Structure formats: structure tokens, C-alpha cells
Amino acid sequence: MILFVARSLMPRTLEGQITMEKTPSYFITKEAPRRLFAMSRHTKLIVVVRDPVTRAVSDYTQTLTKSPGLPSFQSLAFRNASAAVDTAWSAVRIGIYAKHLEAWLRYFPLRRFLFVSGERLVMDPAGEMGRVQDFLGLKRVVTDKHFYFNQTKGFPCLKKPEGSSRPRCLGKSKGRPHPRIPAEVLLRLRDFYRPFNLKFYQMTGQDFGWD
Numbered sequence: 001m002i003l004f005v006a007r008s009l010m011p012r013t014l015e016g017q018i019t020m021e022k023t024p025s026y027f028i029t030k031e032a033p034r035r036l037f038a039m040s041r042h043t044k045l046i047v048v049v050r051d052p053v054t055r056a057v058s059d060y061t062q063t064l065t066k067s068p069g070l071p072s073f074q075s076l077a078f079r080n081a082s083a084a085v086d087t088a089w090s091a092v093r094i095g096i097y098a099k100h101l102e103a104w105l106r107y108f109p110l111r112r113f114l115f116v117s118g119e120r121l122v123m124d125p126a127g128e129m130g131r132v133q134d135f136l137g138l139k140r141v142v143t144d145k146h147f148y149f150n151q152t153k154g155f156p157c158l159k160k161p162e163g164s165s166r167p168r169c170l171g172k173s174k175g176r177p178h179p180r181i182p183a184e185v186l187l188r189l190r191d192f193y194r195p196f197n198l199k200f201y202q203m204t205g206q207d208f209g210w211d
Contacts (some may be wrong), residue, residue, distance in 0.1 A: 052095025
């Protein structure tokens, strides 16, 4: 999620410039909406979301690389090996987007948000960046010519300006192969997220196609 933070911590902004700050945890932090509203109710907010099941597995994969002895995905996702999904586990809780958005809508109207599909950002980065530029009132400068797809990582890379060296791709922590998760585990998670996803679609007016 991209938003403005305390002005004292931000660089000086000249007239005609836009200052941005991104911290994903803001979207799920209880105090963030109230504090941001108190600072500036005119802030524009950009929220990048992806399939919550894929997001949970990706979250687990990243943690697993740092803690190889981590319990299995399914043992963390479900309470005591029961059918109940453990929403206390952050990898699961973060993907309940509708719940988090409700807290933000108490302070900011929907028109202050732009919801970017993580899947479309990979498949059509220029298209999604076009929406971002429109939302921010900027001229569409970033287009198709600024991207190329990295087959090794499975993500688009941003081309450098002429005369620069290598293009900018996502870091080593991105594009790693995910561990094999039993199909029935993923199915149970999809069933869990479905009502939350549908509510999120209704709240945002966008169908992200996760079901």
C-alpha cells in the first residue's frame, strides 16, 4: 500500500511534485487509517492486492527461506489440524482484504483509493501503471516500451533509460519456487476466502477473478 506519512519524515516536495511512501503493513495496521486521516484527509491511497491463497503461500515461502525449520504450511494455516482456518496466522489474516478495507473506509471515501491487481500488474504492467498515473493525475509517461518480461523470474522488469546499465528487476526474494502444498489444503483455503473475496469485490466495484 502506498500512502503519505508524517510530513517531517518526508523529503521536501516542490510544486507539481508528488511524494509517495510505501509500506504494505499500513493496510492491516489498526491505527494507520486514523493517524493518516489526522495528517491529511486528502491523501490518495494505492492498494496492490493479489489472490489471497497465492499470497499466503508466497508469504510462507519467504519465511521458510529465513527459517528452514518452519512447520508445514497446513499445520500453520489450520488450528490443531482441524478444518478451522487459523486467522491468527498473519499469512492468512492479511488476505482478508474486506475486513482491512472496512477500517479504512471509516475515514476515507472509496474515491481516494486505487486498487491494483497484482496478477494484472505481472501480465500487463503498462496497463496497470497507466491506471496509477491516471489516478494520480499524471501524464502517461510509463508505457509498454518501459517493460520486458523476465522468463527466469516470471515477472516484468523495468527498462533503464538510454545510456544506463542493466534494467531493474525484482530482487532475489521474488520469483522463488513455492513449496508443494496439497491440493485439498489450497481448496479449503479458497473456500474460506471466497465470502471475503466476494465482499471485497462488492466494496471496491472490481472483480479480481480469484474464484
